[in-house]
Amino acid sequence: MSTTIGRSVRPTSPTSPSAVGTGPPPEPGTSGVPDRAGPLPAGALRAVGRLLTAVATRTVALLALLLVWEMAPRLDLVDRVFLPPFSEVALAWWELLIGGQLWSHTSASLVRSGAGFGLAVLLAVPLGLLIGRYRPLADLLNPLLEVFRNTAALALLPVFVLLLGIGETSKISIVLFACTWPILLNTISAVRTVDPTLLRLARSMDLSPPALFRKVVLPASIPTIFTGIRLAGAVAILVLVAAEMVGARAGLGYLINSSQLNFAIPRMYAGIITISAIGLLVNHLLLTVERRLTAGRPDERG
Amino acid sequence: MTARIELRGVTKRFALRGRRPLRTRDARGRGPRPDHTVTALDTVDLTVADGEFLVVVGPSGCGKSTLLDLVGGLTTPTEGEILLNGAPVTGPGTDRGIVFQQYALLPWRTALGNIEFGLETTGLPRRERAARARDHLDLVGLTGFGDRHPHELSGGMKQRVAIARSLAAGPDVLLMDEPFAALDAQTREGLQEELLRIHRRTGRTIVFITHGIDEAVLLGDRVVVLTHRPGRIKEIVPVELDREGTDAASLRSDPEFTRLTHRIRELLHDEVALARAREREELAA
Ligand SMILES: Nc1ncnc2c1ncn2[C@@H]1O[C@H](COP(=O)(O)OP(=O)(O)OP(=O)(O)O)[C@@H](O)[C@H]1O
Ligand SMILES: [Mg+2]
Numbered sequence: 001m002s003t004t005i006g007r008s009v010r011p012t013s014p015t016s017p018s019a020v021g022t023g024p025p026p027e028p029g030t031s032g033v034p035d036r037a038g039p040l041p042a043g044a045l046r047a048v049g050r051l052l053t054a055v056a057t058r059t060v061a062l063l064a065l066l067l068v069w070e071m072a073p074r075l076d077l078v079d080r081v082f083l084p085p086f087s088e089v090a091l092a093w094w095e096l097l098i099g100g101q102l103w104s105h106t107s108a109s110l111v112r113s114g115a116g117f118g119l120a121v122l123l124a125v126p127l128g129l130l131i132g133r134y135r136p137l138a139d140l141l142n143p144l145l146e147v148f149r150n151t152a153a154l155a156l157l158p159v160f161v162l163l164l165g166i167g168e169t170s171k172i173s174i175v176l177f178a179c180t181w182p183i184l185l186n187t188i189s190a191v192r193t194v195d196p197t198l199l200r201l202a203r204s205m206d207l208s209p210p211a212l213f214r215k216v217v218l219p220a221s222i223p224t225i226f227t228g229i230r231l232a233g234a235v236a237i238l239v240l241v242a243a244e245m246v247g248a249r250a251g252l253g254y255l256i257n258s259s260q261l262n263f264a265i266p267r268m269y270a271g272i273i274t275i276s277a278i279g280l281l282v283n284h285l286l287l288t289v290e291r292r293l294t295a296g297r298p299d300e301r302g
Numbered sequence: 303m304t305a306r307i308e309l310r311g312v313t314k315r316f317a318l319r320g321r322r323p324l325r326t327r328d329a330r331g332r333g334p335r336p337d338h339t340v341t342a343l344d345t346v347d348l349t350v351a352d353g354e355f356l357v358v359v360g361p362s363g364c365g366k367s368t369l370l371d372l373v374g375g376l377t378t379p380t381e382g383e384i385l386l387n388g389a390p391v392t393g394p395g396t397d398r399g400i401v402f403q404q405y406a407l408l409p410w411r412t413a414l415g416n417i418e419f420g421l422e423t424t425g426l427p428r429r430e431r432a433a434r435a436r437d438h439l440d441l442v443g444l445t446g447f448g449d450r451h452p453h454e455l456s457g458g459m460k461q462r463v464a465i466a467r468s469l470a471a472g473p474d475v476l477l478m479d480e481p482f483a484a485l486d487a488q489t490r491e492g493l494q495e496e497l498l499r500i501h502r503r504t505g506r507t508i509v510f511i512t513h514g515i516d517e518a519v520l521l522g523d524r525v526v527v528l529t530h531r532p533g534r535i536k537e538i539v540p541v542e543l544d545r546e547g548t549d550a551a552s553l554r555s556d557p558e559f560t561r562l563t564h565r566i567r568e569l570l571h572d573e574v575a576l577a578r579a580r581e582r583e584e585l586a587a
Binding site: 197201204211215 | 349359374375376393394397398400402404406408409410419420422425471479
């Protein structure tokens with residue numbers, strides 16, 4: 001929800017990885033990951049208590065929001081037609097789920113954004129590694145990068161539609177385009193900011209360039225590259241939904257837009273909720289992958 | 303004793319690119335004139351004997367790290383030549399190991415993995431690498447800490463891992479650039495004794511840079527005092543202390559120890575004062 005959107009607004013400063021992170025890091029006390037319960041029952045009990053507190057802390061704001069959403073229309077604080085109570089939205093969502101429409105729209109969106117996002121990763125990571133490594137290439141491409149990173153992808157949507165039509169190609173392309181920049185810029189800055197003493201060490205050991213790359217530059221860059229990838233995950237959904245509102249016959253963006261046009265307001269909100277949930281899930285998934293790859297990394301030998 | 307390292311008339315100048323040139327006076331005091339290079343080292347002649355523990359001290363910015371980089375093959379001299387075992391140094395190699403002040407450990411590898419990293423350019427088979435890494439982990443007194451990642455180690459332990467990594471590759475020469483500067487006093491003293499022990503045991507040639515006068519006398523067979531920029535050799539102070547069988551504490555209370563530290567402090571004092579004056583002059587220019 002708010003976190004997904006808040007994050008997607010930020011990709012303008014990829015040079016400082018901390019600024020493009022996902023907001024505040026989880027505090028140790030409130031982390032959703034349960035602390036490993038000790039063998040002692042007292043320790044286990046305390047761990048369970050901590051977990052419950054953590055869950056409660058994390059859900060209380062969400063529950064409050066849903067409560068306000070439910071009550072505000074019922075108390076006539078807002079127009080019920082434009083903001084139906086949450087329960088009605090939930091019902092509409094359930095009907096969409098049962099009817100199968102929800103899945104067909106969601107899968108259409110996921111395929112498009114997944115394809116665009118995946119292609120962007122495959123394209124931008126190697127390109128970024130190259131640009132970050134070779135100064136002349138960076139000098140050559142830098143003006144271009146500056147122009148594109150400062151051009152809102154959605155502003156180019158009409159161009160994509162003109163060139164590629166309103167079919168899948170243009171939608172996947174715009175996602176690919178939008179996802180490329182955060183990944184590319186973060187990858188470049190990752191390679192550039194590898195600890196210089198590590199590079200000196202590698203040089204003093206007379207490491208060959210491929211070995212230097214594989215054993216030092218790449219592993220050192222992974223955390224920052226992943227920040228870019230996570231950012232791109234959010235961008236993929238944002239851009240796709242907007243693209244689907246322009247010309248599409250399926251997809252969550254289409255569902256939201258057409259529901260609004262047909263005045264099926266609960267359905268519209270059902271679509272919005274689904275997108276929020278997907279945004280959260282994608283971010284969580286990417287975070288998990290990132291943790292696997294970085295924290296307490298297994299020792300790479302050979 | 304044979305010469306392990308020889309510096310013959312080594313001068314190193316760096317080009318100052320895109321910066322305001324320093325205004326320097328030449329040897330006869332004429333000037334100031336704009337100068338687009340900075341001379342880090344000026345005609346340095348130095349011979350390090352095989353198995354010697356040579357310590358280099360000098361004011362900040364006098365070219366100590368540059369000297370180490372030159373021997374390590376990370377940079378080339380502008381003039382003069384550097385010989386290692388009689389042959390000119392052409393680049394870096396596993397015959398020299400460098401220990402950096404900032405440890406330079408790979409954070410994604412364990413202690414053992416980091417030591418093995420030092421062996422991966424040697425062409426040793428994997429099994430042998432693992433065994434050798436373990437031996438060197440023991441050598442620096444970290445038995446049992448092999449599976450820890452650098453963030454789980456204290457500063458002193460990290461530097462031990464770095465030393466083990468450099469030693470594991472079996473270099474003839476160990477080059478150490480202020481390796482203990484970032485450590486607290488207790489840890490530093492522990493590591494100094496450890497290093498002396500390792501030096502005795504392995505007989506490696508060590509070039510050791512420090513700002514600590516006490517450390518210099520404690521460790522060095524000879525202490526080279528450099529002048530402020532451009533770095534020239536001001537004096538080489540031989541340290542004739544009988545370290546065999548004595549601990550650091552009793553060494554420090556030896557009158558000869560006090561005399562040597564006093565001598566080096568005097569030598570450095572003038573240079574540091576000159577360096578300060580120079581810096582002020584440059585700022586004002
Ligand atoms: N790559 C470089 N380009 C330009 N100037 C350099 C370069 N490396 C070193 N210098 C200059 O050469 C001089 C000597 O530097 P060096 O790092 O060797 O000093 P140092 O004695 O190690 O100083 P410290 O005690 O502070 O570590 C300094 O004036 C420094 O600014
Ligand atoms: Mg230095």
